Amino acid sequence: MLPLTLSIALSHLVARKRQSAVSVLGVSLGVGVFIAISGMMNGFQEFFRSEIIETNPHIVISDEYRAAPPQPLERLNPKDAIEVTRIIPRDPVRGISGAAGIMEALEAMPGVAATPTLSGSLILRRAGRDFSVSASGIDPVRESRVTRLASDIVKGSLDSLAAVPDGIIIGSQLAERMGADIGDTLTASASRGAVQRLRVVGIFKTGMDQVDRRSVYLSLARQQSLQMRPRIVNEIRIRLVQVAQSIPVAAELESRWGYKSAPWEETNSRILAVFKLQNFIIYFTVSSILIVAGFGIFNIITTVVLEKSRDIAILRAVGLGAGDIVRIFVWEALAVGLAGVILGCGLGFAFAEGLRQIPAPGASDPTQTLRIALPMWRFALAGGLALLTSLLAGFLPARRAGRADPLETIRGAS
Numbered sequence: 001m002l003p004l005t006l007s008i009a010l011s012h013l014v015a016r017k018r019q020s021a022v023s024v025l026g027v028s029l030g031v032g033v034f035i036a037i038s039g040m041m042n043g044f045q046e047f048f049r050s051e052i053i054e055t056n057p058h059i060v061i062s063d064e065y066r067a068a069p070p071q072p073l074e075r076l077n078p079k080d081a082i083e084v085t086r087i088i089p090r091d092p093v094r095g096i097s098g099a100a101g102i103m104e105a106l107e108a109m110p111g112v113a114a115t116p117t118l119s120g121s122l123i124l125r126r127a128g129r130d131f132s133v134s135a136s137g138i139d140p141v142r143e144s145r146v147t148r149l150a151s152d153i154v155k156g157s158l159d160s161l162a163a164v165p166d167g168i169i170i171g172s173q174l175a176e177r178m179g180a181d182i183g184d185t186l187t188a189s190a191s192r193g194a195v196q197r198l199r200v201v202g203i204f205k206t207g208m209d210q211v212d213r214r215s216v217y218l219s220l221a222r223q224q225s226l227q228m229r230p231r232i233v234n235e236i237r238i239r240l241v242q243v244a245q246s247i248p249v250a251a252e253l254e255s256r257w258g259y260k261s262a263p264w265e266e267t268n269s270r271i272l273a274v275f276k277l278q279n280f281i282i283y284f285t286v287s288s289i290l291i292v293a294g295f296g297i298f299n300i301i302t303t304v305v306l307e308k309s310r311d312i313a314i315l316r317a318v319g320l321g322a323g324d325i326v327r328i329f330v331w332e333a334l335a336v337g338l339a340g341v342i343l344g345c346g347l348g349f350a351f352a353e354g355l356r357q358i359p360a361p362g363a364s365d366p367t368q369t370l371r372i373a374l375p376m377w378r379f380a381l382a383g384g385l386a387l388l389t390s391l392l393a394g395f396l397p398a399r400r401a402g403r404a405d406p407l408e409t410i411r412g413a414s
Contacts, residue, residue, distance in 0.1 A: 032347030035382050046371070061102070065259065134216070154172065172204065
């Protein structure tokens with residue numbers, strides 16, 4: 001048997017079917033839109049994160065330092081108040097010193113794969129046209145353990161780079177702009193004046209326009225020859241089995257060798273910051289729908305309180321306390337909210353499935369659709385917010401009803 005306060009609350013809602021149905025519909029639409037839209041945005045973000053993690057190295061050691069090295073006077077007097085001005089910096093020899101030893105130490109670490117790289121700019125010439133590109137000299141065998149370059153190659157193979165000394169792998173958009181294909185010859189020149197002829201042995205496609213249009217890969221020895229920097233590398237790319245450990249591992253490597261070690265979170269910090277702002281805007285927007293639905297519940301409870309003021313006074317006169325009156329209208333608000341949550345979860349799932357059928361814009365695969373993330377905690381979050389909004393919307397008029405003086409109400413009615 002239902003408690004008296006709950007029974008009275010349900011009878012009020014049944015007596016006002018149309019208003020109750022509109023309030024339930026408002027809550028359900030808010031919950032459904034919350035689940036679907038937040039699921040779509042989080043699905044996109046998870047996909048983008050996975051692409052970053054799978055495509056790029058997890059840590060990059062570069063031939064840079066986070067802070068300028070201290071001057072000799074500062075090292076001799078570390079505790080004194082010293083200001084050194086008008087410093088003429090010495091032109092440093094770029095490159096990672098002792099890269100071979102660092103590579104041996106990294107390869108001895110469990111769960112770590114590393115590859116040396118020499119990055120630099122090149123000018124590629126074909127048919128009288130020049131194309132400025134970012135070139136990376138790589139070790140093909142080690143590169144396949146760290147990045148997804150081997151699987152991104154649509155023509156040729158990464159192994160060809162090791163087999164052909166003067167080989168080069170170019171992006172699909174660059175190949176289209178140059179009119180180049182497998183076996184074609186390009187002329188490459190570096191800033192220091194070295195000019196060599198290279199043969200296209202592979203074409204890759206990542207789906208990222210900037211990479212496919214501006215990036216090329218050579219063997220490490222060929223790149224060192226072009227850049228006139230023999231036995232020099234300026235980056236060591238690292239892939240971890242435990243991706244979540246990228247920040248502490250990067251900090252450990254930087255403290256050990258001094259060179260700047262950037263985890264993927266730091267390299268893509270701007271994108272991740274945009275994601276945080278995007279999440280705030282999305283959750284604020286969809287939560288506003290639930291707040292608007294709460295006004296509907298507030299309106300219906302307030303109307304019932306005004307219309308049932310005499311009945312409330314009688315209930316108080318026959319022994320119900322102020323807390324019982326408050327519970328009646330809180331039950332009404334929670335009943336509307338709970339019905340809206342149940343219906344809204346179904347609508348949210350249906351909306352998400354509908355969005356899941358939409359082709360992903362700009363995807364290379366025409367069968368690829370929007371990715372929707374629907375963990376159970378998102379349903380719980382939407383339902384919890386809806387119930388909290390309903391509770392607050394019902395409590396305010398309920399408190400007013402509980403504070404009403406039954407004697408004054410009955411006298412006024414008579």
